Amino acid sequence: MPVDLRSDTVTRPTTAMREAMARAEVGDDVYGEDPTVNALEHEAAELFGHEAALFCPSGSMANQIAVQTLAGPGGELLCDSDAHVVTFEGGAAAAYGGVSTRTWPTRAGHLDVDTVAAFIRPGGGYAVPTVAVAVENTHNLGGGRVIPIAKLRRLRELADERAVALHLDGARIWNAHVADGVPLHEYGELFDTVSVCLSKGLGAPVGSLMISTRERVAAARVIRKRLGGGMRQAGILAEAGRHALRHHITRLAEDHAHAKRLAAALAPFGVCDAGGVQSNIVVLTVPDAAALGAAAREEGVLVSVLGPRLVRLVTHMDVDDAGTEQAVKVLTSLLSGGTAAAES
Numbered sequence: 001m002p003v004d005l006r007s008d009t010v011t012r013p014t015t016a017m018r019e020a021m022a023r024a025e026v027g028d029d030v031y032g033e034d035p036t037v038n039a040l041e042h043e044a045a046e047l048f049g050h051e052a053a054l055f056c057p058s059g060s061m062a063n064q065i066a067v068q069t070l071a072g073p074g075g076e077l078l079c080d081s082d083a084h085v086v087t088f089e090g091g092a093a094a095a096y097g098g099v100s101t102r103t104w105p106t107r108a109g110h111l112d113v114d115t116v117a118a119f120i121r122p123g124g125g126y127a128v129p130t131v132a133v134a135v136e137n138t139h140n141l142g143g144g145r146v147i148p149i150a151k152l153r154r155l156r157e158l159a160d161e162r163a164v165a166l167h168l169d170g171a172r173i174w175n176a177h178v179a180d181g182v183p184l185h186e187y188g189e190l191f192d193t194v195s196v197c198l199s200k201g202l203g204a205p206v207g208s209l210m211i212s213t214r215e216r217v218a219a220a221r222v223i224r225k226r227l228g229g230g231m232r233q234a235g236i237l238a239e240a241g242r243h244a245l246r247h248h249i250t251r252l253a254e255d256h257a258h259a260k261r262l263a264a265a266l267a268p269f270g271v272c273d274a275g276g277v278q279s280n281i282v283v284l285t286v287p288d289a290a291a292l293g294a295a296a297r298e299e300g301v302l303v304s305v306l307g308p309r310l311v312r313l314v315t316h317m318d319v320d321d322a323g324t325e326q327a328v329k330v331l332t333s334l335l336s337g338g339t340a341a342a343e344s
Contacts, residue, residue: 002300003323003330008172008200008255008280008316017203017243024239029055029231036235040242044196044209047245048188052217054210054224055238059171060089061229062195062208064096065220067132069212070165070193073098075131077167078119080106082141085134085169096227100128108276109142111135113154120162133159136169137187138176141306144259144281144314146176149186156190166190171197171208175279178252192216201252201280202244203317207237251317255280258315258324265328269335284311292334299330 004010013021027033041053056062063085071077077093079085081103086093093099104119116133123129135155137147159166168191170176177184188194194211198204210220224230231237259280267274271284286292286309293305304312315324 002297002302003319003327004302005313005315005319005327006302006304008314011200011203011316011318013205013240014203014317016247017240020243021236021239024235026233026235029234030225034233034235034238036242037231037238040238040245041209043242043245045211047184048194048196048211049185050188050194050211051214052212054217054220055231055234055241056208056210056224057206057229057231059084059169059195059197059199059208060092061224061227062197062210063134063167063169064089064092065223065227065229066167066193066195066210066212067093067099067134068097068223069216069219070132070167071097071099074100074128076100076102076121076128077132077134078102078104078116078130078164079134080104080109080111080136082106082109082139083134083136083169084140084171085136085167087141102130106142109136109139109145109147111147111151111155113151113158116155117158117162120158120164122162130162130164132165132167132192134167134169136171138172138179138279138281140172140281141283143276143283144172144175144279145276146179146278149180149182152187152190165192167192168194170194172200172279174201174249175252175256178249179256179279198241198244201255201316202241202248204240204244205237207241209241248317252280255315255317255319258319258321259313261324262313262315262328262331265332266335269332271335280315282313282315284313285309286311286335295334296330299334301327301330 045053139145198207263274263277
């Protein structure tokens, strides 16, 4: 088996998770009658200090439903230029929600609240008003960067001052929670809507949740149906998420340790900042990303090529100590001169 560092989305359900799924009690969720889905939604909402949650097939759907509940047609969503919600979701905010988007320049996932303040537009006349701001924590293209809770509190204060709503793309908020020790409810209570992913570091086969107030989640349920996201006997999938919440959050510390091990081994080659690795993502800057990716694949290590010079490594529950050391061995060998990527 190759060491697959392309993403934490490649994880497979554990044996215990599969057994839990097989035992799940189910019903028709479109009718609100799947007890396992209902339990998952209740448990997730409680974790983040909110009233309700909605189980969705994907993180993109959860994000876009949240955006539509906050910023209707003609409203503006503001986020950073590398945010998943505008970079990797197919223009869905405009295509399906009629939502205008604008971005502030990003620097490795750092959040500068003063920059956000300068970009918020009040509207008036024919100007498009900023009605919501989205932030991503941890930040994917920012190398798994964790946004400090103090900055998020300042952002909440700004949002209240300017009367705009806040959305948290918390696909990897579990990693931020483990890395910084901030309780999940402290993150959740700062945002009007939250999306969380169950199928990345937590290892469920599918599923995300949109979390908010009862009223907003009721509206979200209609949007989910409109988008084709209504599921029937979804309790089998929801039980995987419940198992993940019970058993797979604290173990994320292992993934973080593996990422830091990779970064420490590769930093001497000048391709990454080991001190900047906070969670389970390591971003490498190399002369020829495609060449390094192809050479690593030949040696049984899979990585993501994000651009001409950018390579991403993501650790997860299917990469153990031995897999990490194998990746270190292969990548250090290649960076030592085994590929044109290291020699250019």
